[in-house]
Structure formats: C-alpha cells, structure tokens
Amino acid sequence: MVTRQGPARSIAVVGSRQTDDVIDWLGVRVAAAKATVSAYAGQRCTEYFTAPETAVLREVLPEFVAEGKYVRSTFAYLGWLCGQAESAAAAEAVAGLELLHAFALIQDDVMDDSATRRGRPTVHVRLANWHTARAATSDRRVSDRFGRSAAVLLGDLCLIWAERMLREADLPAASLDRAWPVYDLMRSELAVGQFSDLLNDLTQEPELATVLDIARRKSGNYTVRRPLELGAALAGCDRRTTRALQRYGSMVGEAYQLRDDHLGVFGEPRMTGKPLGDDLREGKATTLLVVARDLASPGQRAEMADLARRTPAPEDPATDEWVRRWQELIVATGADARIEQLIAERVDAAIELLSRAELPTRPYDALVLLAGRCTNRDH
C-alpha cells in the first residue's frame, strides 16, 4: 500500500492529474456498486415476489436503487482502503449501505408525504398509481393507503436485505465482528434521528445547536462518518486512522447537512430532484431557517411568520413567488452567507485534518475531493 508522506497538503496540492485520476476511479467504483446493488435487489425480488400480483415490486425496487449518488458505499469503501488493499468482497459488503439508504428514503417519503424523489414519483406514489390502475377502484384514498403500506413493506425488505449483503459478503468473521457494532449504531441512529425529525418543527423554536445535533445524527453521521467507520472497522484500521476518519466524517457530514438544508430553499429542482419549497411548506426547523430566525430583525421575523401563515397549497402556481420572497428574506437576514461560511469552515478543517493523517494516497485524494464535492452547490 502506498502511504502518503511528507508535508501537509491542501486541496490545491491535489493537482489536476491526480484529480482526474481519482474522479475516474470514483466513477468506475460507483458504476460497479450500482450494478452490484441492482443485481442483488433484482435477485431478491425475483426470489420473493413470485405471485403475479407482486410483479410491480420486481420493477420498482431495482429501478429505484439503480439511481442515486452512492455516497455512503463510497465513503465506506474509502474507509476500507485506509487499512486494506482493494477487495471485491469488501466492495460488495459496503454496497449493502445503498439498500439501507433505500429503506430510509422510501419510508421517509411516506412519512413526509413527498410526491417526487430524484425528479420522479416516489415509491409510494408509484405503488398507489399501480393500485388505482389495477383495482379499478375510484376511491383514491384506498389506493393511497395501499401505496403507503406497500412502500413501508418494501422499505422493511431493503432493511433486511442490506444487512444480508453485509453478512453474506465473503469477508472473514473477524472483519464482520468488528463491523456489527458500527452497523447497529448507524441503523439505530438513523431511525432515532428520523423520530426527532418528526418532532422538529419551527413552532417549537429549537436552538441551532439542537438542530445541528439532529442533523448530525440523522444525516451527517449516517452519510459520512458511520460509513467511514464501518469500512475502517471491516478493514481493521488502527486507532489513529479511525480517529482521523471519524473527525473528518463529523465535519463533512455536518457540512453535507448544512448544504442539504440550503439546497432545500435555494436549490434548482432540476438538480435536487425535489420540488422547490418543500422544507418551507412543512415549516421544518432546518439549519438554514433556524439561523435565519436567529439573525432576523423583529421586522424580518414578523415577515417570516407572515409568510409561514400564507403557505400555498401544493401545485398552487403562487408557490414560485412565495419561495422567491422567502429566499430574499433569508438572504437579507444574512443566513445564506452564514451557512456558506459554516460549510466552508467545516470543509477546510476536514481537509486540513486529513493532511495530517498518514493515509494511503488513493483514499486520501478521494476524501479531499469528496469533502468539496458533496458539500458544494451542485451536490
């Protein structure tokens, strides 16, 4: 294994050739992981959904997992590479994280009543549409209920199959024994974080620290830190390397969530795959909105309360103008700039920290690249 040595490097020092190399390498990795997960999901679906009336499930899941950015399995594999050489078995074990993520997304969309995900109808909406067409029922509420229930079940199966992918990958028992505590913690944090999220709305006036804590547990830990820890545990990384990955993971995970909250208000629906203004409509206490409320003048706070009261219905054409007014107001409070600053601080600190850890070249270059890539405006 080639271990990077020498003086601390900043992102600028990862020159264009190395950057192109690592971008290519990441692209190949993600494509391979997508193929692995789609094939696994397809096999399980074919095995279990044998009844004719369950054919729709054989289509929905493999299609769903063939999309996405595969951030979690990538971080986990990079954690592995900090301690071991490339391994097909390790790649397969960590690919299961994308099924865990499918579980989370499918059930979250039911809970949030979201109509679109990645620019397409969500799984429960697709299943409800299928039910309406099949059952020839004119009662949409029956189909909606069916769609929600079937999506929850499909999510449950993803949760089960995710764990199977990890357990059944051809890794030594000692590797798995080290990994289970991280895996269990990650899964439980995910569910507990989602629970806190259900309770988290702006009317409760939470502190930024509280909202960041929920963000860290629900999304940050789960997206960056725990996957890195999982890969490091599978590989048996030493304590120093693991500690560096944990600290990098916490910082980039927080930056990732801050960016996600920012995109929830300022992101292009074409990029995010979600309709603009969903976070605003739900009155969710995101980091952006809590910072805006904290920085707002009394007049601006009154205007925010006024806008919240006049939330347009979904599909209402007034939504665009309503979102534009929110955006202007948030920029005027200074919250937009403050969030950008919080993100940049975390990304810089994470990269600085990496430069002091003695990581192998490949994961080092990739982690530097990803710190920026998953927290920038187009992520």
Add this chain to the structure above:
Amino acid sequence: MVTRQGPARSIAVVGSRQTDDVIDWLGVRVAAAKATVSAYAGQRCTEYFTAPETAVLREVLPEFVAEGKYVRSTFAYLGWLCGQAESAAAAEAVAGLELLHAFALIQDDVMDDSATRRGRPTVHVRLANWHTARAATSDRRVSDRFGRSAAVLLGDLCLIWAERMLREADLPAASLDRAWPVYDLMRSELAVGQFSDLLNDLTQEPELATVLDIARRKSGNYTVRRPLELGAALAGCDRRTTRALQRYGSMVGEAYQLRDDHLGVFGEPRMTGKPLGDDLREGKATTLLVVARDLASPGQRAEMADLARRTPAPEDPATDEWVRRWQELIVATGADARIEQLIAERVDAAIELLSRAELPTRPYDALVLLAGRCTNRDH
C-alpha cells in the same frame, strides 16, 4: 437427553400428570422469555431515546413486548430442545422472535388502521394521543400522521433489535450460520405475505387455496413452522427430526390461521383483544369468508353482498346486530362447521405425525399440547 420410544401416542396418552408438568414448564418458559425481551427492549430504548422528547418511546415498547402469548419463541425453543439440552443462550437467541413479532404487529396495525390490540390502544394511536397532548395542536390529522410515522419507526427498530438478539446471543458461530437462512426466509416471507394481504380483498373473489397459501406464508409459517425450523437449525437437528418439525409446523400453522380467521368473526372481544367485526368491516378474504362464499346458496350470496354494502361505521352501535347477522349467515352456509373440521383434521394429523417422530420427551409433550392449545377456541 431422554428420547421418547415405543408405540405411537395420541394426545389422550399424554396423561394429566405429564400435561400439568408441561403446562407448568411452558408457563415458566414464557415468563422468563417475557422478562428477557422486556429487559432487552428497555435497555435499547434507554440507550437510544436519550432526548427528553423521546421519553414516550421508552415506555411504549417495553410495555408492548411484555404482553402477548410468546408462541413463536416457544416453538423455536422447542425446536432447539429436539436437538440439544436446555440452554440460556438459545433461549435468549430465540426470544428475539418476539421483537420480530412486535415489528410485524406495530406496522400491521398502522397499515390496517387498527385502533386496538390486546384490548388496548394500538401503538400508533398511543403515539398520536401523546402528540396531541404534547403539541397542543388541535389538528388531529397532524397527530395521526405523527403516530403512524413514529410507530413505523419503532417497528423498524424492533426489526433491527430482533436480529441483534439472535446475533449477540452466546451461541457458537456454526449454530448461527445454520440459522441465518431460516431467519432471513422467515422475515422476508412475513413482509411478502403482508404485501399479498394488502391486495387480498373479497372483491377479487380469490380461491380458498390462494387464501390458505397467503395464510400459510403470512401467518402459519411465521408462527409455527419457521420458528421450529429456526430452533432446529440452531441446535443442528438431523434431517429426519427437522422434516417432522416442518410438517407438524405447516399443519399446526394452517390450523392456527384458520382459527384466527374464525375468531375474527366469532371470537369474544374480551378474549381476542380486538373489536368484533374488524375482518368483516374490511371485507378481507379470510379463509372463513371464502369458504362461506363458496358454500353459500345464491340467496345467501346475495345476502352477504347486501350486508357488505351496509357496513356500519366504526363505533356505530348497529355493529353488534350487523355482526350477529353475519354470524348467523355464515353458520347457515355450513362454513363454521367446515372450518372446525379443517382445523381438527390438521391438528389430528400433526399429532399423529409427532407420534411417529422420535422426539425427546419434553418437546414432544409440549408440541402435542400446543397443537391443541394454539388452535382451540380460546387461543
């Protein structure tokens, strides 16, 4: 280990002393399993639900799992005893099945929109009530949605923790390696069976064979056969013993589901813990209703269709009279007697089969007793 030998025995031959013994033994076993599961659930909840606003979850789950008949963990432990001596580690491993069952019940109740379970409000109703009290919101729909989402999450955690109880019990790796395929099959069958159930209503006019197949996969396999197989796999039972347990499990599992469907219409709410007439109200294609439809004269079919059209709303005092008319009609078709006959045939065949397998005395006596006990009118 004492292995029963000699000529075939029928249930009558299990004399009163042995019966008393085995009843006592089962009672002690179930009480111990309840204590184990409640303690485990309590520990996990205390560990994860640290935020003040999640206190309600620390109460709800341990209370929920402290009730129930513990049929699945009992069958699994009996499967174990067919190959190995009593073991605290095995008892703990199979106790996790009760958390798996909690997962299934909590999410099923959300999907079926059931208000009561075991004579008390269901988990999602309890969580919705808590939300109303806490949030001081007057919009019950918001609380209902919160209750459903939080219950689904609590179910997810039970699914995760169930698997942990099995994995973390102090059993040899070889034991677990034999058990995982059975465990994975059982969990997936459960979810797939529930999916079929969502699609299963009387308007589709399913055949009895189809309905029995759903019943076998969703409830029968999951309640009797797979738990027995799981215990046998953990213990490393020989092929002949495993085969006998599988066949016994299929027959008793089917009888169990037939009884459950019968109780859904004829059971005393005091005994079943569920309001009378829920199955009728939902128009679910249970075995009882499919047999009734198959045996009905044209006049009786018309009367059934008429009753279905005039389904009273929940809480409507006309429900009692409406259920009574259904009961009379079902008895008149002969379906009631036919279901009793199907149950008795399966129980008799299962006991006959056991008497030819050379099982150790304790599990033999217990399995004979349970074949009757879990399929009789008071189960």
